[in-house]
Amino acid sequence: MSNVVLAFDTATSSTAVALSGTAIAHTAELRDDPIAGQRPRHAQALLGLARNLLEDEGLTFADVDRIVVGTGPGGFTGLRIGLATARALALGSGAEIVGVSTLRTLERPAREAAGDGQAVVAILDARRGEVFAEARRGIDLVLEPAALTPARLAELTIAAGASAADPWLGVGDGAVRFRSILEPAGIAIPADDSPLHRVSATVLSELGARATAVPRAEVLPDYLRLPDAEITRRARSDP
Amino acid sequence: MILAIETSCDDTCAAVIDRSGLILSNVISSQGIHDRYGGVVPEIAARHHLELVDVAIEDALEQADVGLGDIRLVAATQGPGLVGALLIGLSEAKAIAAARNLPLAPVDHLQGHVAANFLGPEPFEPPFLCLIASGGHTLLAHVEDRFGFTVLGSTLDDAAGEAFDKGARMLGLGYPGGPALQRLAADGDPTAFKFPTAEGVDGLDFSFAGVKTSLLYALRDNPDAPRQDLAASYQAAIVEQLARRTEKALEQTGIDRLAVGGGVAANGPLRERLARIGVTLHVPPRELCTDNAAMIASAARYVTPLLPGAYLDLDAYATGQRAL
Numbered sequence: 001m002s003n004v005v006l007a008f009d010t011a012t013s014s015t016a017v018a019l020s021g022t023a024i025a026h027t028a029e030l031r032d033d034p035i036a037g038q039r040p041r042h043a044q045a046l047l048g049l050a051r052n053l054l055e056d057e058g059l060t061f062a063d064v065d066r067i068v069v070g071t072g073p074g075g076f077t078g079l080r081i082g083l084a085t086a087r088a089l090a091l092g093s094g095a096e097i098v099g100v101s102t103l104r105t106l107e108r109p110a111r112e113a114a115g116d117g118q119a120v121v122a123i124l125d126a127r128r129g130e131v132f133a134e135a136r137r138g139i140d141l142v143l144e145p146a147a148l149t150p151a152r153l154a155e156l157t158i159a160a161g162a163s164a165a166d167p168w169l170g171v172g173d174g175a176v177r178f179r180s181i182l183e184p185a186g187i188a189i190p191a192d193d194s195p196l197h198r199v200s201a202t203v204l205s206e207l208g209a210r211a212t213a214v215p216r217a218e219v220l221p222d223y224l225r226l227p228d229a230e231i232t233r234r235a236r237s238d239p
Numbered sequence: 240m241i242l243a244i245e246t247s248c249d250d251t252c253a254a255v256i257d258r259s260g261l262i263l264s265n266v267i268s269s270q271g272i273h274d275r276y277g278g279v280v281p282e283i284a285a286r287h288h289l290e291l292v293d294v295a296i297e298d299a300l301e302q303a304d305v306g307l308g309d310i311r312l313v314a315a316t317q318g319p320g321l322v323g324a325l326l327i328g329l330s331e332a333k334a335i336a337a338a339r340n341l342p343l344a345p346v347d348h349l350q351g352h353v354a355a356n357f358l359g360p361e362p363f364e365p366p367f368l369c370l371i372a373s374g375g376h377t378l379l380a381h382v383e384d385r386f387g388f389t390v391l392g393s394t395l396d397d398a399a400g401e402a403f404d405k406g407a408r409m410l411g412l413g414y415p416g417g418p419a420l421q422r423l424a425a426d427g428d429p430t431a432f433k434f435p436t437a438e439g440v441d442g443l444d445f446s447f448a449g450v451k452t453s454l455l456y457a458l459r460d461n462p463d464a465p466r467q468d469l470a471a472s473y474q475a476a477i478v479e480q481l482a483r484r485t486e487k488a489l490e491q492t493g494i495d496r497l498a499v500g501g502g503v504a505a506n507g508p509l510r511e512r513l514a515r516i517g518v519t520l521h522v523p524p525r526e527l528c529t530d531n532a533a534m535i536a537s538a539a540r541y542v543t544p545l546l547p548g549a550y551l552d553l554d555a556y557a558t559g560q561r562a563l
């Protein structure tokens with residue numbers, strides 16, 4: 001494991017940053033969570049939060065050995081700010097870089113909270129009435145990551161066996177937002193203020209600590225959705 | 240040595256210059272992808288910037304034959320432009336500067352176009368007037384020194400480059416329309432149609448709404464008119480408006496030195512028309528007129544740099560930090 005690991009995720013409206021590694025006594029996390037309706041502050045918050053964590057340890061950006069970045073899916077602009085920052089920090093300092101799916105980061109603590117054999121579905125608000133979601137039972141993927149409407153997700157979970165008697169555990173800002181559609185589909189959703197709904201940079205750093213580093217250019221966002229203009233263009237050329 | 244990044248629209252640009260303004264490298268990675276959509280799509284531009292920007296930076300360093308250790312200042316365009324696109328270059332610049340403990344200079348894109356004229360080996364010295372005309376902006380700048388400029392006039396509606404693109408679309412030419420329209424116009428009679436030059440607009444502001452509407456009516460009323468004549472007349476009206484406002488500004492200020500910037504400055508007939516005004520004209524090479532990072536690096540030399548720590552919360556801006 002690396003001496004100094006800086007991990008951050010900007011795929012949701014939150015900016016979450018954690019500092020860990022063998023040179024750090026206790027993993028520390030700082031976050032900026034805009035309240036509902038507020039604009040995300042990734043561009044303004046990300047590097048400042050990271051600097052504060054580093055300064056507390058008497059370190060600078062140059063001391064970071066490994067950068068772990070959330071690759072989404074999530075808000076397009078936020079994702080790109082996180083990835084551009086991660087790649088440029090790595091370029092500037094020579095740190096290794098690792099990308100980790102934001103849905104996996106969300107799932108990980110929920111799996112520990114889930115009952116034996118209970119499926120966990122990670123659900124991020126994708127705006128425009130859609131969610132990004134994937135589901136696992138243990139480590140087995142039972143629902144491929146996809147952008148879909150909450151109603152479609154509800155159909156899929158019911159078809160896959162979720163029910164009031166055997167509910168799946170649903171977490172993430174998308175689960176909170178579409179609770180009224182998802183709960184009747186056999187998805188149990190913790191209270192709105194449960195930390196399980198937030199993407200934790202501490203969990204991200206754990207997932208990324210042992211992963212194999214990759215070349216910077218290979219760390220790309222997982223958009224899971226085409227740009228609107230491309231959807232329109234394809235619809236036009238392929239009626 | 241200054242490393243600059245420019246991602247305000249659809250070109251991903253990185254450059255290295257030295258303090259004296261000599262260009263060591265000027266990498267411009269054109270995305271090309273937008274033609275099929277008939278214009279720049281912000282989300283697609285931003286996706287491509289993220290994929291291209293690291294390579295552009297590494298190419299710029301390699302072509303300049305320097306390492307990051309040689310860089311003393313990092314610069315990036317902060318605005319105006321497409322915010323999602325600007326944020327890629329700005330995030331990169333902030334992170335590189337933070338990792339290297341370097342100062343950062345946030346640069347105004349329009350000041351960049353002006354500062355293209357300050358690049359070596361033979362910089363054009365203020366005072367001068369600068370006509371900046373591109374797909375995104377059209378304005379007349381009064382440049383008194385290397386640190387800034389005042390806006391004497393700007394467009395009230397479309398930018399000149401937009402007017403070219405829209406005219407080209409009406410004439411059935413593809414996107415980007417400027418070069419295609421200029422090619423078609425080369426065989427046409429610029430006096431065949433009399434299109435308006437916004438004489439009714441007060442002061443030194445520009446307006447291209449009228450000429451656009453006139454082309455629309457001309458096409459409707461003269462379905463058999465030669466397209467090259469329509470193109471030539473349309474181009475002549477845009478060029479004439481740009482040139483006349485520039486002449487008026489030169490007269491009003493008593494300045495006899497003129498520079499240009501922006502993609503439309505590469506238009507042949509405009510350059511010829513401006514050359515006939517009879518003042519000292521400076522036209523930077525084409526690759527310094529269109530969007531590029533060397534001009535951002537040039538402007539960065541006259542910006543008070545933000546010290547490490549002071550730029551971590553820097554955000555991009557979409558429209559005029561300046562009074563436009």
Ligand SMILES: [Zn+2]
Binds near residue numbers: 352373529530
């Ligand atoms: Zn420009």
